[in-house]
Amino acid sequence: MGFFGTRSKTEQAKDSNRERQRETSKYTKVSQKAKNKVQRDRDNDSRDKLTNYEVKKVPAFIPGSTILNALTEKVRQKTFEVNRDYYRENVVGKPGYKDTFEDYEKYITGRGQGNLDAMGRTINTGGGGGGNQNQGIELAKGATGTATTTGPGEIQKTATNTMTTKDAKKNSTDTLLANKRKGRKQTNKTSATGLEDDYTLAKKKLLG
Numbered sequence: 001m002g003f004f005g006t007r008s009k010t011e012q013a014k015d016s017n018r019e020r021q022r023e024t025s026k027y028t029k030v031s032q033k034a035k036n037k038v039q040r041d042r043d044n045d046s047r048d049k050l051t052n053y054e055v056k057k058v059p060a061f062i063p064g065s066t067i068l069n070a071l072t073e074k075v076r077q078k079t080f081e082v083n084r085d086y087y088r089e090n091v092v093g094k095p096g097y098k099d100t101f102e103d104y105e106k107y108i109t110g111r112g113q114g115n116l117d118a119m120g121r122t123i124n125t126g127g128g129g130g131g132n133q134n135q136g137i138e139l140a141k142g143a144t145g146t147a148t149t150t151g152p153g154e155i156q157k158t159a160t161n162t163m164t165t166k167d168a169k170k171n172s173t174d175t176l177l178a179n180k181r182k183g184r185k186q187t188n189k190t191s192a193t194g195l196e197d198d199y200t201l202a203k204k205k206l207l208g
């Protein structure tokens with residue numbers, strides 16, 4: 001405090017800053033409140049537009065527009081109302097969807113382009129066949145319990161490794177025995193009744 005009860009410049013500056021902060025905070029609150037009110041008014045107008053919307057007539061410059069309007073206008077209006085009611089009952093309230101004409105248009109456009117499902121959820125259209133490959137691996141995993149992401153070759157390798165030593169030895173012995181029998185059979189020239197072919201003995205010849 002200065003002489004004779006006067007306030008110093010520093011104290012005056014602090015008071016001035018506090019006053020500006022109060023005014024700024026007050027202005028910000030009022031401004032945000034005003035913005036919220038404007039947005040609510042817009043949403044209400046947009047909701048009323050969606051409620052009272054009527055499909056557009058076929059333009060007069062199109063040949064046969066009068067007949068088309070007479071035949072299709074009521075059907076198109078009914079279709080719009082069915083879609084609108086479904087949107088309000090099942091989609092409104094989900095993230096990004098309000099009961100407004102603009103959000104309804106966004107929903108219908110996405111449905112028409114195949115980007116959204118009936119509940120307004122984004123449809124995953126990723127390609128590459130990864131889904132089928134992963135599905136096959138999961139099926140193999142459920143069947144063998146040993147599938148890995150390396151594919152069917154690894155499954156076969158695992159199945160081979162699970163064969164016991166006794167089974168492997170038995171298979172090897174059976175294979176060798178079958179091969180030996182096959183070899184003797186191919187060189188055997190006799191049958192149950194004797195020689196299968198007629199053979200003649202050559203005449204003896206003196207050497208020298």
